[in-house]
Structures are given as C-alpha cells and as structure tokens.
Amino acid sequence: MEDLYIEPTEISPKVKFDIKSKRFELSGISRPEDVVAFYDSVIFKIDSYINQVLKNESTIKNLSFDLVFDLNYINSASSKYILQILDLFKKILLKGAKVKCTWYYEDIDDQIFEDGEDLSDVIKMEFDFVERK
C-alpha cells in the first residue's frame, strides 16, 4: 500500500500517512470547503490499510503507530471526520497494537487544546498533550 500525502492549503490540513514508519500526521487548518470530499478519500485509504492489518491478527501486537495532530484550527464539520479517523486506529488499538496519539496546542487557553480534550473524551483514547513552543 502506498503512503498518503495531501498538501496543505490555507483552509485544509496537511495529511501524511507514512506506512513504513506507521506515522499519521494531520496538521494546519481544517476547514475545507467540501469537508466530505476532503476526508472521504483519507478515511477510505486508512480504512483499507487498517482492514489489511486486521487480517494478520497474530502480528498486530507487534505494531506501533504514531498519530500526530498539530492543528491550528478545526471547524465543527471536520471534528466528525477526525473522530472517524481515530475510530479506525482504535480498532487496531483494541486488538493489541500500540497507538500513541500526540495532540499539539499553543497554550492552555488555546481552543485547539479544548478540541483535543473533547475528541479524546468522545473516542475514549488517551492523548499526549504537548504545548507547542
């Protein structure tokens, strides 16, 4: 399976999923004009990959994934799709893979910090919150 890379724009985030290093990154601003079109392709790719991984249940426990969210802004429409991405990775977390989720924010008053807390609460996954210097 090929890596996934989408260039960021002024209104849509950078998406990078490096299959070899098992690192998924979403960074920048997420308020794409057509949120469905933008995230559907991302979710489709990740879903295909996760399904492939799930076929080899015996090796899942040896896998380690890094999810990195370094966002400046998320609109409410994007939250739904970010949750769906997290939900896909949660499938392999529940099967024993290690999934580390790092959530960057600017300062404690930052809206993005609260957004991360909300998503972590909904998906019931622990996030590492890291203040961006």
Next chain:
Amino acid sequence: MSSSTNIIEFKGFVSHNDITRLINEFAKSAENLNITNSLFKKIVVVLIEVLENSFHYTNSIKKELPENIDIPIFSILKMKNSFKLISINPIKKEHVNLLSQRISEINNCEKIFLKELYLKKLIESMNNDKISPGVGLIRLAKITQNKIKCSFNQFDNKFLNYRLEILVNCK
C-alpha cells in the same frame, strides 16, 4: 444605550474565500484592539462557525430564493466589554421551528452541561450520514458561555430573515 464600534461588516452571500479574507481583515483590526490571543481565537472560531453555517445553508436554498430577497449581512461590533458578532441570512419558513427548538435547547442547557451536550452530539454524528455533526451552535455557546440570541422576521410567505447574535466577552 451602550456604544459600539463596527470592526467588520460584510454584505452579500459569503464564499469560503470571503471567510478567509474576513479572518485576515479581523486579524489586522485586532492588532490595534489590544486583545489577548485567547480572545482573538474565540472570536475567530465564532466568525468561522457562523459564516460557514450561513454559507452552507444559503447555498442549499439559493435556487429557491426570490430575486428581491434581503442580502445576508455579517458584522463584528466592539462593545464596551465584549465583541458582538451578528449574522443575518434568509431562512425557509419550514426550517424555522427546528432551528428555534435547537437554539432553545442550547440556551436552556446549564453552562456546565453544554460540554456534555456537545460530546453527546459528536458521538451521535460519528455514525450518521449527515455531512455536518450539527454541533456548530453548541460549540459557540460552549466557547462563549453566553446565550445565543436569535430572531426571525417575515420576508414573504416562504422566507424569513434569520438574525443571529453571539456575544464574546472580553474577560
């Protein structure tokens, strides 16, 4: 009567490019307003959510709008201790009840339960087919910790003008 200064005013059917332009315009104005980073971000979140709602909704009904309909208006006013964001756009008569009910539900929700309501709606959204999770208005109330003010003025038999007012406190 409290005095206010108009910081941003936009008239017309907003596009995504307009939203980006208005964020940049507000960022420029904010430099002279001596506001904290946190307040600036709150206002920007409200600006985006309100205008994106207006954009998606008016786009969905654009073909049905009469030619003489009042054009949408968006403005940011600087009040003594707050910023007031006002949006006016047309709404179909048949959509008014649902929207009013939604706003009443949010306004009747105790501040401490707004987060709960927001998370509940986000969870529901994960497994439904709707494009948007429908949490925009709850998010606005949760961020600003203020009641949402709205009013509807009859335009003709099918349409009304929907006025939304969101207050963001300076402290």
